[in-house]
Every structure is written in C-alpha cells, then in structure tokens.
Amino acid sequence: MPVITLPDGSQRAFAKPVSVLEVAREIGPGLAKATLAGEVNGKLVDANCVMIENATVRIITDKDSEGLEIIRHSCAHLLAQAVKILFPSAQVTIGPVVENGFYYDFAYERPFTPDDLTAIEAKMFELAALDQPIERLVRGRNEAVAFFRQLGERYKAEIIADIPADAEISLYKQGDFIDLCRGPHVPSTGRLLAFKLTKLAGAYWRGDPANEMLQRIYGTAWADKKSLKTYLQRQEEAEKRDHRKLGRRLELFHFQEEAPGMPFWHAHGWTIYRLLMDYIREKLRDRAYLEVHTPQVIDRILWEKSGHMEKFSHDMFMTSSENREYAIKPMNCPAHVQIYNQGLKSYRDLPLRLAEFGCCHRNEQSGALHGLMRVRTMTQDDAHIFCTEDQIQAEVSHFIDLLYEVYADFGFNEVQIRLATRPPQRVGSDEVWDKAETALATALNEKHLSWTFNRGEGAFYGPKIEFSLKDSLERIWQCGTIQVDFSMPGRLGATYINERSEKAVPVMLHRAVLGSLERFIGILIEEYAGAFPAWLAPVQAVVLSITEKQATSAEIIAKTLKNQGFRVESDLRNETISLKIRDHAMQRVPYQIIIGAREVENNVLAVRTRAGDDLGNMTLDTFSDRLKSDIACRGRNVFGGKEYSR
RNA sequence: GCCCAUAUAGCUCAGUCGGUAGAGCACUCCCUUGGUAAGGGAGAGGUCACCGGUUCGAAUCCGGUUAUGGGCUCCA
Numbered sequence: 001m002p003v004i005t006l007p008d009g010s011q012r013a014f015a016k017p018v019s020v021l022e023v024a025r026e027i028g029p030g031l032a033k034a035t036l037a038g039e040v041n042g043k044l045v046d047a048n049c050v051m052i053e054n055a056t057v058r059i060i061t062d063k064d065s066e067g068l069e070i071i072r073h074s075c076a077h078l079l080a081q082a083v084k085i086l087f088p089s090a091q092v093t094i095g096p097v098v099e100n101g102f103y104y105d106f107a108y109e110r111p112f113t114p115d116d117l118t119a120i121e122a123k124m125f126e127l128a129a130l131d132q133p134i135e136r137l138v139r140g141r142n143e144a145v146a147f148f149r150q151l152g153e154r155y156k157a158e159i160i161a162d163i164p165a166d167a168e169i170s171l172y173k174q175g176d177f178i179d180l181c182r183g184p185h186v187p188s189t190g191r192l193l194a195f196k197l198t199k200l201a202g203a204y205w206r207g208d209p210a211n212e213m214l215q216r217i218y219g220t221a222w223a224d225k226k227s228l229k230t231y232l233q234r235q236e237e238a239e240k241r242d243h244r245k246l247g248r249r250l251e252l253f254h255f256q257e258e259a260p261g262m263p264f265w266h267a268h269g270w271t272i273y274r275l276l277m278d279y280i281r282e283k284l285r286d287r288a289y290l291e292v293h294t295p296q297v298i299d300r301i302l303w304e305k306s307g308h309m310e311k312f313s314h315d316m317f318m319t320s321s322e323n324r325e326y327a328i329k330p331m332n333c334p335a336h337v338q339i340y341n342q343g344l345k346s347y348r349d350l351p352l353r354l355a356e357f358g359c360c361h362r363n364e365q366s367g368a369l370h371g372l373m374r375v376r377t378m379t380q381d382d383a384h385i386f387c388t389e390d391q392i393q394a395e396v397s398h399f400i401d402l403l404y405e406v407y408a409d410f411g412f413n414e415v416q417i418r419l420a421t422r423p424p425q426r427v428g429s430d431e432v433w434d435k436a437e438t439a440l441a442t443a444l445n446e447k448h449l450s451w452t453f454n455r456g457e458g459a460f461y462g463p464k465i466e467f468s469l470k471d472s473l474e475r476i477w478q479c480g481t482i483q484v485d486f487s488m489p490g491r492l493g494a495t496y497i498n499e500r501s502e503k504a505v506p507v508m509l510h511r512a513v514l515g516s517l518e519r520f521i522g523i524l525i526e527e528y529a530g531a532f533p534a535w536l537a538p539v540q541a542v543v544l545s546i547t548e549k550q551a552t553s554a555e556i557i558a559k560t561l562k563n564q565g566f567r568v569e570s571d572l573r574n575e576t577i578s579l580k581i582r583d584h585a586m587q588r589v590p591y592q593i594i595i596g597a598r599e600v601e602n603n604v605l606a607v608r609t610r611a612g613d614d615l616g617n618m619t620l621d622t623f624s625d626r627l628k629s630d631i632a633c634r635g636r637n638v639f640g641g642k643e644y645s646r
Numbered sequence: 647g648c649c650c651a652u653a654u655a656g657c658u659c660a661g662u663c664g665g666u667a668g669a670g671c672a673c674u675c676c677c678u679u680g681g682u683a684a685g686g687g688a689g690a691g692g693u694c695a696c697c698g699g700u701u702c703g704a705a706u707c708c709g710g711u712u713a714u715g716g717g718c719u720c721c722a
Binding site: 203364 | 683713
C-alpha cells in the first residue's frame with residue numbers, strides 16, 4: 001500500500017505497487033506523456049520503476065536538467081545500437097553524456113568515415129521512429145560477464161569485471177541490442193527526437209595512451225528540434241569568433257609552417273600585447289613586486305638541479321655550443337631563484353616578489369597546438385614569491401584578490417577554479433605535499449570561492465590553483481595559477497636567516513594572473529568577438545574624409561588626437577564614405593569620425609560607433625573626453641561583442 | 647605523439663570521368679568628388695603545401711613528408 005509523496009508535499013495512496021509512470025498518469029495525462037524518468041527517494045530511476053513501499057517521487061520530464069541528460073544518454077545507446085546493426089563486428093565500450101551531447105567509443109577493424117557517420121545517423125532516426133521500448137534487466141556480475149564475453153564484447157566484459165563481485169548489474173535492452181548501463185533511460189526510443197552526430201575522433205581506451213585507440217563518435221541531443229536548431233546556430237555564431245579567423249582579419253598575428261606554434265605578431269596584435277604588459281606592470285607596482293629579466297638560454301646543469309631535466313625534458317628545446325649543452329627556458333622559476341640567491345637574505349626581506357614577463361619555449365606535442373591557446377613560445381606574466389611557511393596563506397589570499405581585480409577589468413565574471421593535487425611524477429615528500437595542498441585549499445575556503453579538485457594534475461614541484469576561462473566554443477583554458485613549491489628553493493640552495501639567526505629554506509609560490517599573454521589574448525579576442533574595448537583597441541578612432549577637400553582638416557584632427565595619446569588613424573582614400581565606414585566597422589574600430597564640408601565649416605566632428613550608432617556632432621574636446629572615460633572603464637560593462645555580430 | 651579529416655590566387659571557396667585552373671572580395675590603374683555598413687569600369691595575380699610514384703598526360707590516382715582543423719593524451 002505505497003503512499004507516494006510528491007515535491008509539493010501532497011501525498012497519494014495506491015492500493016498496489018505503482019510505477020513512476022502510473023503516478024504521473026494519476027496526476028494527469030499530459031504529465032504522463034512527458035514523463036522520461038523519475039527520482040525516487042533522491043535516486044534517478046526509469047519511468048517504469050515500480051515502488052512497493054512509501055516513497056518520495058519526483059517526475060522527470062525534458063524540462064528538468066536531469067531529463068535532458070537522460071535523453072542524451074539514451075541517444076548514446078541509440079548510436080551504439082545503430083552502429084551494431086550496420087557494423088556487427090564493432091565492439092561497444094562506453095557512451096557517456098557530455099556538455100550539450102554525448103559520445104560513444106567503438107573498437108572496429110577499420111576507421112569510420114564521414115559517410116559512415118551519415119549512414120549511422122540515418123539508422124538512428126529509423127530506430128527512433130520504431131519507438132522500441134527500452135527495458136531494464138538485472139543480472140548477477142558473473143552472468144553479465146559471461147553474457148558479454150559470449151557476444152565477443154571484451155571491453156564491456158572488462159568494465160564489469162572491475163565492478164565489485166556482489167554488485168547488481170543492470171542491462172538495458174532496446175530491440176535486439178543489449179548494453180550494460182547504470183541508467184536510467186527514456187521509456188522508448190521514440191522519445192529521442194532531436195539529435196545530430198557531430199564529429200569523429202580517436203580516443204584511447206580508458207584514456208591511457210598505452211592502450212589501443214578507439215573511435216569516438218560525438219553527437220548533440222536536445223529535447224526538441226527547436227533547441228537543437230538553436231544550439232547549432234549558436235555553434236555557427238561561435239565559430240565566427242574564432243580567434244584564429246579574427247586574428248587574420250584584424251591583422252593581429254599569423255602563423256606559418258616554418259614556425260609551428262610560434263605566432264608572428266603584427267602591429268595591431270602587438271599593440272594589445274604591449275597594453276597588457278603595461279597594465280600588469282601597474283598592478284605589480286601597486287602590489288610591491290620587483291620586475292626582473294633573466295636569460296633565455298641556460299646550461300642544462302641548472303635544469304638538472306631544478307629537476308626539470310628529469311620531469312620536464314620531453315617538453316624542452318635543447319641547444320649546444322662549444323661542448324656545452326643548454327636548454328631554452330621552459331619556465332622562469334630556476335632563474336628567479338638565481339636572483340634570490342645573490343646576497344644573503346634575512347626573514348626581513350620576505351616576502352620577496354620577483355616578477356618577469358618571461359618568454360618561455362616548450363616543445364608541445366604537435367597535435368596539442370591550437371592557435372594562440374596552445375603555442376610553443378609564450379610570455380607569462382610570471383612571478384615567484386619567496387616567503388616563509390607562515391606567510392603562504394596571506395600571499396595566496398593577496399594574489400587571489402589581485403586576480404579577481406584584473407579579471408573584472410577585462411569583464412570576466414565566469415572563472416572556473418580548480419585545485420590540482422599531486423601528480424604521479426613529482427618531487428618532494430608526501431608530507432610536504434600534504435602541507436602545500438592544505439594551504440591552497442584553506443586560502444580558497446577563506447575567500448568563500450567555489451572550487452573543485454583536479455586530482456593528480458598538479459605541477460611536478462607542487463600543487464596549484466587553476467583559474468580557467470572559456471573560449472567561444474566553451475572550451476576551458478587555464479589562465480591564472482598559483483602554485484606552492486616546497487621543493488625547488490631547497491634543490492637550488494635558496495636560504496634566508498630567520499629570527500633565531502638560523503639558516504632556513506624559503507617557500508616559493510609560482511603565480512601568473514593572465515597565464516600566457518598569447519592564450520589570454522586568444523581568450524580576449526573570442527570574448528569580445530574582436531571588438532576590443534577602447535582601452536585595448538589597436539586603433540581607437542579613425543578619421544574619415546568625405547572628399548579630398550577635407551583631407552587636411554582630417555589629418556589635423558587625427559594628429560591632434562594622437563598628440564593627446566590616443567591611437568588614431570586617418571582614412572583619406574578616394575572612396576565613398578559608405579565604403580570607409582563599412583571597412584572600419586569591420587575592423588572593429590570603436591569610433592569613426594566623419595569629416596565633410598559641414599564639419600570643417602562648423603569646426604565639429606561627426607562621430608559614430610562601430611556598432612552603427614550615430615552620436616551626432618561634437619567638439620574635439622568633447623570627443624576626447626568621451627574616449628578618455630571609455631578607456632578608464634577598461635573592459636568593465638562590455639557586451640561580449642554581441643552587438644557586433646554582422 | 648596518437649586517430650580522423652583537410653591543404654587550389656592575399657582572403658573565402660568552385661574545379662564532374664586524369665587532358666596544362668575559375669569566381670567573389672582584396673590589390674593596381676582609370677572614371678566618379680561622394681553624407682553614414684560595398685559607386686562604376688579595366689587590369690594584374692596560381693610550379694594547385696612539399697617530395698616521390700603510376701600514366702602519353704596528374705590539382706585530380708597512389709605512397710611519403712610538413713602544416714592546419716576536430717578529438718585523445720598533455721598543458722599556461
């Protein structure tokens with residue numbers, strides 16, 4: 001006689017055991033039709049899950065985020081079913097839900113082709129139209145292993161073999177296709193209406209490069225066709241913001257075959273680069289950092305002492321001269337310790353904050369390169385803070401404040417924070433790692449920031465906090481970081497004299513706010529869709545003459561503004577004003593100053609914005625004040641480039 | 647590094663069965679001297695990524711290399 005409690009607190013009594021779907025039917029036929037699954041006593045279950053005893057039940061439909069996830073998960077199964085029908089000898093492995101969709105990994109004797117993808121998708125639609133019921137079956141572990149072995153599905157058998165012996169194993173059956181799965185799933189394949197296979201990729205079995213490579217098929221799935229269409233359109237829009245495309249169009253940088261992963265910065269891109277450095281310098285000055293500069297090329301002996309040769313050499317470019325071997329620096333830290341080591345340090349000198357716009361080279365795997373986001377030569381806004389153990393918390397806290405101040409100036413409010421803990425390849429004792437990880441976690445908690453663990457992903461010398469931002473396609477890139485290092489100062493002989501006149505080893509904090517200037521600029525381009533706030537725009541205003549008669553006046557105006565410190569150009573070409581406006585709007589110049597006969601006569605500027613707003617006439621001084629206050633706003637209150645979509 | 651795909655004019659892209667390459671924009675010149683997102687005309691521009699093979703003949707077919715794109719692994 002189960003009594004079912006619903007989320008609104010109401011209760012319904014049933015004479016006999018009742019399924020989630022039957023509960024929904026009791027409430028209303030509309031809800032029953034929309035039911036995808038249920039949440040019974042806090043646990044997600046299938047719609048046909050039967051409750052024998054009293055329970056708290058929530059009906060899951062496609063309006064719930066869980067509902068959408070279930071749709072995506074069921075789509076992954078539909079994909080596997082289609083592949084097994086078209087390619088019976090393919091073996092199934094795993095098929096999880098990911099952001100916006102799902103994927104499924106298969107082992108098959110030949111690569112899938114784009115044509116196969118089309119055929120698979122067509123088969124999926126066919127199967128969905130059949131509206132096959134999806135049934136849950138429960139088996140003992142050994143029985144399940146035997147079942148998949150007999151099917152020749154060795155990957156599935158391997159997965160189950162790792163599940164505890166006494167655990168109950170659930171299988172899901174749709175048509176003739178049976179897959180191992182925790183569930184829940186939608187009640188029948190006809191509930192899958194809006195999906196699309198998007199890409200084909202390789203992926204290692206269990207994510208381990210030592211294992212064979214499987215073929216991964218990605219797809220996206222939504223509750224209805226409209227959402228799918230919206231998503232696909234949004235992706236298309238996002239691709240237009242790709243920093244690699246905008247980088248070329250706005251003449252910011254280029255890459256070429258002879259220097260893979262190493263950008264050639266053009267004048268406009270370099271302007272942004274310099275502005276970022278100037279901005280960070282201001283912040284460093286305010287926060288008592290000392291800027292230094294160290295060599296690019298340093299004898300390998302130093303890298304052996306620091307541990308880089310052992311743990312990082314696969315990423316290092318080496319060079320030699322006169323029987324000496326050198327490394328092109330991949331990091332600045334050992335060099336900063338050398339500066340620290342010059343002269344005896346007292347506890348009174350700590351914390352000592354050494355900053356450098358350190359240009360580093362890392363021999364990244366060719367397949368890892370990605371525009372400005374992952375390069376082989378980069379400049380970090382790097383600094384190393386030498387301090388005592390007691391000062392760590394305060395320094396980390398001080399840094400987090402700085403980072404948030406800076407990110408706010410760029411208009412970022414969505415920052416993902418992760419605490420990366422000890423990796424398998426590391427230096428230093430477990431005791432030291434415990435201490436360092438605790439210090440970082442405590443600092444984050446004291447700021448009441450929400451963060452997650454990124455276990456096993458710390459640097460080889462210490463744990464780190466990663467501050468990540470998203471690109472236009474929502475890919476996440478680590479930018480800021482702070483890392484505690486109890487090892488390197490000791491390895492490189494850094495010491496100070498403490499209050500009791502004893503020699504002690506300082507702790508070193510590695511930290512960067514922007515991360516690499518390259519990556520940060522890549523993120524900025526995509527965030528602003530190329531429409532940089534006036535603060536960062538390579539050209540802040542352009543003066544356009546309507547006819548050749550205004551050429552001199554236009555040039556005088558441009559010159560005057562330049563002398564006031566603005567980045568201003570003039571366009572005196574023998575072209576129509578419409579064309580000039582279009583050209584500079586496409587170049588995303590914030591302001592266009594139009595000078596025709598009327599403006600010359602009245603000694604005013606006709607100003608319009610790159611978004612197409614006509615600001616009317618104003619004096620040069622008024623314009624200058626306006627631009628000045630725009631610049632002072634930095635990147636706060638920008639609209640993410642949304643207004644500049646055309 | 648691994649898997650799949652791609653590489654044609656400065657850019658974006660066509661190019662069918664293997665028969666010596668085409669458009670739009672950009673560029674140069676000429677006309678036009680204009681009023682808020684493309685005024686008109688003409689011209690120039692390519693060892694079809696690179697190396698090799700098949701063929702009477704290769705942008706096209708085959709092999710290799712490099713780079714790029716999407717993933718995996720890795721990472722700022």
